[in-house]
Amino acid sequence: MEAAGRVVSALPFELAVQLFDEPELGRRGEIVEQLSVAVAAPLVDALSADQQVELYREWSPEGRTKLLPFLQAATRETLRALMNYPPASAGGIMTTEYVGIPATWTADAVKRYIAEVGEAKETVYAIYILDPAENTLQRVISLREVMLVPGSTVVTEIGDDRAPISVDPLVDREDAARLISKYNLLALPVVDDHRRMLGIVTVDDIIDALVSEQTEDVQKLGGMAAIDESYLQITPLEMLRKRGGWLAILFVGETLTAQAMGYFQHEIERAVVLSLFIPLIISSGGNSGSQSTSLIIRALALNELSLRDWWRVVIREIPTGLALGTMLGAIGFCRILLWQFFSMKHWTLFGAALGQNYGPHYMTVALTVFTSLIGVVTFGSLAGSMLPFILRRFKLDPASASAPFVATLVDVTGLVIYFAVASVLLLR
Numbered sequence: 001m002e003a004a005g006r007v008v009s010a011l012p013f014e015l016a017v018q019l020f021d022e023p024e025l026g027r028r029g030e031i032v033e034q035l036s037v038a039v040a041a042p043l044v045d046a047l048s049a050d051q052q053v054e055l056y057r058e059w060s061p062e063g064r065t066k067l068l069p070f071l072q073a074a075t076r077e078t079l080r081a082l083m084n085y086p087p088a089s090a091g092g093i094m095t096t097e098y099v100g101i102p103a104t105w106t107a108d109a110v111k112r113y114i115a116e117v118g119e120a121k122e123t124v125y126a127i128y129i130l131d132p133a134e135n136t137l138q139r140v141i142s143l144r145e146v147m148l149v150p151g152s153t154v155v156t157e158i159g160d161d162r163a164p165i166s167v168d169p170l171v172d173r174e175d176a177a178r179l180i181s182k183y184n185l186l187a188l189p190v191v192d193d194h195r196r197m198l199g200i201v202t203v204d205d206i207i208d209a210l211v212s213e214q215t216e217d218v219q220k221l222g223g224m225a226a227i228d229e230s231y232l233q234i235t236p237l238e239m240l241r242k243r244g245g246w247l248a249i250l251f252v253g254e255t256l257t258a259q260a261m262g263y264f265q266h267e268i269e270r271a272v273v274l275s276l277f278i279p280l281i282i283s284s285g286g287n288s289g290s291q292s293t294s295l296i297i298r299a300l301a302l303n304e305l306s307l308r309d310w311w312r313v314v315i316r317e318i319p320t321g322l323a324l325g326t327m328l329g330a331i332g333f334c335r336i337l338l339w340q341f342f343s344m345k346h347w348t349l350f351g352a353a354l355g356q357n358y359g360p361h362y363m364t365v366a367l368t369v370f371t372s373l374i375g376v377v378t379f380g381s382l383a384g385s386m387l388p389f390i391l392r393r394f395k396l397d398p399a400s401a402s403a404p405f406v407a408t409l410v411d412v413t414g415l416v417i418y419f420a421v422a423s424v425l426l427l428r
Contacts, residue, residue, distance in 0.1 A: 005031055278418070
């Protein structure tokens with residue numbers, strides 16, 4: 001970090017500002033803390049408001065104490081206002097640098113104003129018309145519309161007279177992203193309960209936020225806690241902490257699989273051939289459950305489903321699971337018969353025997369596998385689709401219903417289903 005601080009200190013000021021205005025630069029907060037106050041304070045003052053807040057969140061308490069008194073009053077006021085909102089909310093990623101104009105202005109006045117302050121604004125393509133007395137948002141017009149009308153045109157006569165799309169500052173940033181995508185916006189205004197303008201969320205900030213959200217969800221789907229740093233920067237101890245907890249939980253869950261096999265030890269001893277198909281059974285259930293979980297998590301994230309839609313999912317997943325289970329069961333059934341046929345014919349390939357002898361009751365074994373796969377895949381699909389709903393109901397992240405977690409659950413229940421079917425069909 002000291003070396004990085006020396007490099008930044010040697011950069012031309014404008015280049016350093018451009019560098020730190022990019023959220024992709026890792027560990028920006030630590031680098032700023034290495035700079036002298038004379039270098040760091042003007043650098044932070046020159047950043048956009050949303051990046052100032054991100055930097056402030058990365059500073060240590062000592063760094064905040066060191067730098068905050070030397071920042072401009074406007075910067076401190078911006079930090080105090082924006083730090084009131086959670087990092088994952090629209091208010092947490094918004095910027096206060098927008099083009100807001102009184103409703104009484106003309107197009108010429110807007111052009112002159114943009115020429116004066118445009119360089120300091122986050123974007124000038126969207127122009128927000130505000131009530132002069134209460135600062136409430138009335139309309140949104142584009143720079144193109146302003147440029148295409150006569151200079152004497154009052155701004156309230158420009159564009160379509162429709163209510164602007166806006167969000168509350170506490171709205172989740174993913175919901176803000178959906179609005180920007182749905183209405184093809186470059187920026188989304190953020191207003192309070194009285195429709196007073198607070199700031200804007202720009203499309204580039206939304207993209208950065210979504211990349212962070214998707215990275216976190218992918219890590220959770222892999223069965224681990226979210227990692228904030230890049231893979232090569234995280235310390236081994238932190239890596240152990242992020243991965244070890246989930247692995248321990250999943251390991252304890254998998255011990256139930258051993259418990260289930262111990263419970264059915266007598267059945268395994270009576271028909272050892274049953275053990276050959278245990279990996280086939282439990283992996284099929286886990287795979288189907290993981291598919292369902294991934295589909296439902298995505299649908300919940302895109303607001304295609306809500307909690308009250310759980311019964312509709314059940315109605316869809318049961319026949320889907322039965323159909324998939326029947327398909328896999330038929331493949332397993334034919335595979336057993338085919339291997340038995342090769343074994344009985346004593347066919348060889350390159351000197352190695354083809355097939356496998358499953359004993360005199362091979363047909364019943366095949367039927368057991370066929371029936372079990374129908375039950376296990378159906379249960380896996382149903383369990384995988386319901387877990388995200390359960391987690392959402394208890395205010396937890398549905399991404400935590402990861403593939404490993406679903407697989408662990410279905411492993412245990414799959415064994416119970418398999419040996420219960422075997423007890424009825426093969427061991428009676």
